[in-house]
């Protein structure tokens with residue numbers, strides 16, 4: 001028996017955008033691996049562990065949320081080719097933790113753009129699923145924001161970022 005085509009197709013622009021969001025999550029995972037390595041070498045083992053866990057979340061459940069949308073349309077996203085991050089100008093712990101905040105904020109804006117595109121193309125189910133992802137993404141921003149502010153305050157008040165590091169919850 002011949003393989004039947006999916007009875008529902010996805011707008012090609014929305015498909016391209018979702019493939020990019022899938023890639024973004026994998027890139028974020030790779031970035032956090034690199035950040036974790038750097039923090040580990042600097043002696044911040046609590047923060048390093050935090051970013052190792054974050055990396056696994058990006059490549060696992062976060063990428064999966066996008067895959068779940070594509071699967072409904074009988075599409076498998078291409079295997080991601082992760083981008084090597086440039087951390088040369090990220091000399092300090094604060095630079096690295098700020099980069100995570102910025103990464104999550106950028107991801108939220110890209111999801112918003114993808115959601116708007118889905119709405120314009122009348123892909124309303126996709127738009128609704130992206131709405132759910134955006135809620136998760138705002139929480140990601142809040143987690144990154146609060147970690148950065150804690151590090152910034154500790155750095156400024158003399159306690160030092162190591163005081164944040166030793167109090168990071170063990171994963």
Ligand SMILES: [Fe+2]
Pocket residue numbers: 025028057058062107140
């Ligand atoms: Fe993510």
